Amino acid sequence: MPGSTSGTEESSFLINGQNHTAGYVCRAGRGETVFYTDYSQPKFVWSADPHPAASLSVSPDRVQHFSSDSVSLSCEGNSEWRVRRFTKKDGLSDCSYWGNLHRSTCTLKLYWYDSGVYWCESGSGEFSNAVNITVQNNYGPILVSPVHPVTEGDPVTLSCRDKQQKLLSKVFFYHNDKLVHNDSREELKISAVSKSHEGFYKCKHSGKESPKSWMAVRGEDKNI
Template sequence: MRCDIQGGGDTDWNYRWYKNSPVVTLFSTKTEYRISPVYMSNSGSYTCEGVKGNKFSKTSEAVQLTVSDQPQPVLSISPQWLNPGDSVSLSCEVDKTSAGWRFSWYRTVPYRAGLPSLSDKSYSLQPLSDNVTCEDSYTLIPAGPTHTGGYVCRAGRGDPVYDTFYSEPQFLWSGDLQPSASLTVNPNTTQHFTSKSLSLICELKGNSTGWRLKRHTETAWRSECPSTWRSITKSTCTITSLTTWHSGVFWCESGSGENSNAVNITVNGMSIVQHSLIFHKCMYNNMFNSVTE
């Protein structure tokens, strides 16, 4: 902030700065008052006045400073399911009331020191080739290797640059004609029901080593196959008793970060057949009890 004495003549003025009228005196004799770094507590109404000996200028009009918390951008991907060769658009939305943002684009990779990472350090963020754009959208054109993976955006503006938080990761599933890993499901059906079992089998190819079964839901994705699922082998994760909570998109990730095909699994409540069996069992029990009575 800068305080100018209009018609003040010479430059032998000192300056007093106030926040929220004369409530807080900010001790600075300079014509400029700088706040760095800026915090939300710096929000308030600022005024200044000039002082030269026993002479005081009029108090300036107030300038209102509002400091907001870092914006949280929102990333969206369309479409999220791709065939080989399709293009996809990434859109990053920040506070609509402000302009002048530049956008940075990242893909999630296994954690690597030296790269920015998610808050829990489960993944690092690898900048895309054209990392910074003035546009709030970014187009991926898969050609050859799959683009399956998580994506993150961030916005920044000003000089020095003021950055927003990273967006919550969004996932993209892209078909690959020759994936380095594959996921198969047993039983291989489109519908799964609670209390049934389900096996997820990861098969790695070529030089791929290690495997992680991943699951993506509407809110997050994580490395899965915990001991609570009760059955873990070298390449198979078995859920012995399905619940609706197990619904999500599953895929295999190799130790080097390569991804398999993805399978969308939806777990429903009891099937019509199960309901029918229970109904007939109850009817049979009622009839039997009536006869024995």
């Protein structure tokens, strides 16, 4: 890509600004007659405006979902918006290829390959916030965690549910793969979130683990 730098031992590319929000791959080449390696696995990088012009909401309002669940993605803003996503299977695509679009709301039935990053984008190139969606098979639990970043000082509750949406008890919760409490419990309640609570969470019930989900924590907005 233009602006990337290369050397004999390392290569880099500086990402700056929302126009660089995309999926990226890399590959190496060597020799006078250049022979290239295979491409790396794709990695999605989010580099949008921290104060987006629109908001993407998810219903049901959680990161993790079961295969065959239905989900609605709605764009709220003062423009015409389309729902887009980046997945490992299909890369970058619009709702018209994998869902049903009505005005600024996209609905779809989820399968394992629908795990990815979703957002709203206007015709003029404006972005909403980005939302991660993870699709779990039907054999383990899911972690119910906030879709959007939580604000420092706010309370948050994490729980673990099965395919029938039953709230599970005797659950162990993990933060960055470390057990949060030595005892099992029904919910993980944090009375006042701090930056130290940011990270990956998962739950474990009867020996089966949920996928991991990232919980982001943002600083308190002093203007409110």
